[in-house]
Amino acid sequence: MSEHTDIQVSNSKIDMMKHGLIIGMPITLGYLPVALTFGVVSSQSGLTLGQIIAMSVFVYAGASQFMGVNMIVMGAGALEIIIATFVLNFRHFVMSFSFMNQLRDYSFIERLPLALTLTDEAFAVASIHKQEAKQKHGFYFYAALFLTGYAVWVLGSLLGGLLGEVLPERLSDSMGVALYALFIGLLIPSVKQELRVGMIAMVAILVNVICSLFMSTGWSVIVATVVGGLSGIYFLREDEVS
Amino acid sequence: MIYFIIAGMAVVTIIPRIIPAAIIHKLNFRPWLHRALQAVPFAALGALIFPGILSVYEDKPLIGLVGGIVAVVLTFIGLHLIFIVIGSIAAVYFMSLAF
Numbered sequence: 001m002s003e004h005t006d007i008q009v010s011n012s013k014i015d016m017m018k019h020g021l022i023i024g025m026p027i028t029l030g031y032l033p034v035a036l037t038f039g040v041v042s043s044q045s046g047l048t049l050g051q052i053i054a055m056s057v058f059v060y061a062g063a064s065q066f067m068g069v070n071m072i073v074m075g076a077g078a079l080e081i082i083i084a085t086f087v088l089n090f091r092h093f094v095m096s097f098s099f100m101n102q103l104r105d106y107s108f109i110e111r112l113p114l115a116l117t118l119t120d121e122a123f124a125v126a127s128i129h130k131q132e133a134k135q136k137h138g139f140y141f142y143a144a145l146f147l148t149g150y151a152v153w154v155l156g157s158l159l160g161g162l163l164g165e166v167l168p169e170r171l172s173d174s175m176g177v178a179l180y181a182l183f184i185g186l187l188i189p190s191v192k193q194e195l196r197v198g199m200i201a202m203v204a205i206l207v208n209v210i211c212s213l214f215m216s217t218g219w220s221v222i223v224a225t226v227v228g229g230l231s232g233i234y235f236l237r238e239d240e241v242s
Numbered sequence: 243m244i245y246f247i248i249a250g251m252a253v254v255t256i257i258p259r260i261i262p263a264a265i266i267h268k269l270n271f272r273p274w275l276h277r278a279l280q281a282v283p284f285a286a287l288g289a290l291i292f293p294g295i296l297s298v299y300e301d302k303p304l305i306g307l308v309g310g311i312v313a314v315v316l317t318f319i320g321l322h323l324i325f326i327v328i329g330s331i332a333a334v335y336f337m338s339l340a341f
Binding site: 025026029030047051054055058059060061064065068072078079081082083085086089090091092093094095096097098099100101103104108111112114115116118120123124127128170171173174175176177178180181182183184185186187188189190192197198200201202203204205207208209212217220221224225226227228229230231232233235236237 | 253266281282292312313318323332338
């Protein structure tokens with residue numbers, strides 16, 4: 001009897017990991033060309049393979065890595081680069097708060113690896129998949145989802161740094177739309193289900209368009225996400241959105 | 243020096259990511275703050291999509307826009323996410339050949 005339960009438990013952990021891998025496929029597809037490009041651009045800019053890998057392993061935030069390499073090449077000061085990175089990535093603080101609130105019942109040890117590998121894309125996919133947080137072994141779902149993205153990012157940068165242009169330029173440029181398509185594919189079904197969700201996104205878009213006229217992208221996205229989130233106090237007042 | 247910069251970039255990226263994980267269980271949010279946090283994913287998606295999508299191809303905002311419209315249409319048809327992404331890439335690829 002106990003043997004039977006053990007098998008069931010291990011099965012469902014693996015099932016949850018498989019589920020996470022499959023749900024994470026669009027992220028994989030989106031990250032690979034960007035990571036390859038990061039490796040190529042960085043090695044052309046004179047970074048060593050060790051530096052390229054260190055950045056992808058320890059920073060793991062696409063836009064800020066490109067910006068960092070660009071600023072290094074331009075000869076910007078260390079403090080300037082670090083502050084710019086902070087501003088660009090601070091949106092993850094808001095996202096992490098939202099996601100960790102979803103994972104309230106998890107232990108810190110489970111929350112930590114997910115927080116460390118939180119990106120825009122992982123967050124977006126994970127917060128659309130809320131129900132898994134309440135399922136047994138839901139942690140394995142999120143872990144597989146987050147770590148796949150991380151692995152693809154690190155390996156992709158390594159390959160790009162080692163091999164140079166692997167993908168034809170036009171193809172890798174075109175694949176730049178992948179992450180936007182992912183965001184659209186996540187947002188629209190929620191809007192179809194709950195029009196109020198679309199209102200929240202519209203508020204964020206409007207604020208972002210206005211703010212981006214006089215702010216850096218980093219600040220603009222933060223302000224738009226916070227203001228859009230606060231609009232949810234009004235739009236979601238009747239009940240909880242699933 | 244470059245490793246020092248990378249270390250600095252890592253610290254300022256990691257700290258905002260992990261603070262919420264470390265303190266969330268100590269916080270009890272009022273219902274209105276819960277609602278705001280529940281709205282964050284949708285706000286973030288909006289802010290991440292637009293106007294960023296216009297810069298997929300430098301100086302050719304129309305290409306990114308069409309890629310986005312194709313993604314919207316494919317989503318409405320009800321395709322799986324992976325095909326939405328592939329379809330949008332294909333649309334941008336052909337647009338970049340044509341313009």
